[in-house]
Amino acid sequence: MKATKIADRVFWIGANISTNDLFEGIWPIPDGVTINSYVVKGDKIAIIDLVRDWADATSYMLDELKSIGIEFKDIDYFILNHLEPDHTGNLRALYELSGKAEIITSKKGKPLVKAYYGLSDKVRAVSSGDTLDLGQGKVLTFYDIPNVHWPETMATFDSSTGTLFPCDAFGSFGALKGSIFDDENSEENHEFYEKESLRYYSNIVGPFSNFVLKAINALGPLDIKIIAPSHGLVWRGDPGKIVERYKVYANYMNDYAEPKITVIFGSMYGNTQRMLRSVLKGIASEGVNVEIYKVPEADKSYILASAWESAGLIFGMPTYEYQMYPPMQDLISLLAQKHVWHKKVFRFGSFGWSGGAQKHFDQMTEKLKWDFLEPLEFQGGPTDEDLDKGFEMGKEFAHEIKKIPKKL
Ligand SMILES: Cc1cc2nc3c(=O)[nH]c(=O)nc-3n(C[C@H](O)[C@H](O)[C@H](O)COP(=O)(O)O)c2cc1C
Numbered sequence: 001m002k003a004t005k006i007a008d009r010v011f012w013i014g015a016n017i018s019t020n021d022l023f024e025g026i027w028p029i030p031d032g033v034t035i036n037s038y039v040v041k042g043d044k045i046a047i048i049d050l051v052r053d054w055a056d057a058t059s060y061m062l063d064e065l066k067s068i069g070i071e072f073k074d075i076d077y078f079i080l081n082h083l084e085p086d087h088t089g090n091l092r093a094l095y096e097l098s099g100k101a102e103i104i105t106s107k108k109g110k111p112l113v114k115a116y117y118g119l120s121d122k123v124r125a126v127s128s129g130d131t132l133d134l135g136q137g138k139v140l141t142f143y144d145i146p147n148v149h150w151p152e153t154m155a156t157f158d159s160s161t162g163t164l165f166p167c168d169a170f171g172s173f174g175a176l177k178g179s180i181f182d183d184e185n186s187e188e189n190h191e192f193y194e195k196e197s198l199r200y201y202s203n204i205v206g207p208f209s210n211f212v213l214k215a216i217n218a219l220g221p222l223d224i225k226i227i228a229p230s231h232g233l234v235w236r237g238d239p240g241k242i243v244e245r246y247k248v249y250a251n252y253m254n255d256y257a258e259p260k261i262t263v264i265f266g267s268m269y270g271n272t273q274r275m276l277r278s279v280l281k282g283i284a285s286e287g288v289n290v291e292i293y294k295v296p297e298a299d300k301s302y303i304l305a306s307a308w309e310s311a312g313l314i315f316g317m318p319t320y321e322y323q324m325y326p327p328m329q330d331l332i333s334l335l336a337q338k339h340v341w342h343k344k345v346f347r348f349g350s351f352g353w354s355g356g357a358q359k360h361f362d363q364m365t366e367k368l369k370w371d372f373l374e375p376l377e378f379q380g381g382p383t384d385e386d387l388d389k390g391f392e393m394g395k396e397f398a399h400e401i402k403k404i405p406k407k408l
């Protein structure tokens, strides 16, 4: 693999990962992910963000470096914007290979370098506004962007080319489809990355949305021409596009999202599921966009992405041992952890004798800033009257969701 030139003396030396492994051990990446690493050359040479030794990532990196005439002994600085091991996993090996390189990270990053890799020699902590002069006009400036999504995160800016390296901010799942540049990908490819950036955002960054907005504000005054994140496309044609999209995603945490409904249901014996059809018919009568997921079969990564961008959530599940059906408990605790807030919500479900799911549902969701429609519970199978009610509730709910303005 050859390095890809991003700008004057700036190169991408990342890895395109294709694997059956789960990202963070949780999230499926059937279409892969990139781990982007970059080289900036002045008289001195800096690498910005490393890779985890995953699916041959390190050997790709070494080949790419070689293609631009750089060997590891030539590296002067490893700049670590973020200590999560997807960007630092091979630090120790590379540090030893390089011999002379100094590690540059944020103040909060320094103790993490020690904790993860046992390194404290030649580790320099920098703060917002600090610079690193590589010579030949290449001066890098650092900006703390804490909690996007770890506390130590910073961004690095090369003012000579206007290239911003913001690490996980503005990142996406999805391996490359040929070109790393936004302006060399088709509309269809952009649709794919749009979905994968929403999934990445909701799975990884979502709960830190207010910090994302702070970071966007802090970096706003810079004259940014290229955004080179640590996952996904490099934005040089229209860098404002991914910033705008991240802003919209972040605001989904603070207000109703899109006029869309995510329906999540689970059913042991089909009674709750019989009601689902009526509710869906009610939604369809209003023509509202809907995505339907069944637990535990559907993957939580995709449910979370759909829920993040939906103003409406509908849950269908029965009572189980005086509580909610367990796969739904798991899902709702994930939605709570990921700050899936400000939703309009409707719940329906079957029970056998005295119920209990609704009380449990109320307890688990009381802090989520959700607006609830009256729930619809029924004993055993739904009667025709219950089904008619379900249709009406679905229709009424969809009617409310339709009024919410589109953001994207
Ligand atoms: C393992 C198990 C535990 C249950 N616990 C309760 C319960 O605590 N309270 C209750 O009212 N019904 C309970 N039920 C009954 C179910 O809620 C009832 O059968 C319901 O109709 C199932 O809906 P479904 O067909 O959508 O799965 C339980 C059923 C099972 C199989």
Ligand SMILES: [Fe+2]
Pocket: 082, 084, 149, 168
């Ligand atoms: Fe990360």
Ligand SMILES: [Fe+2]
Pocket: 084, 086, 087, 168, 230, 231
């Ligand atoms: Fe990452």
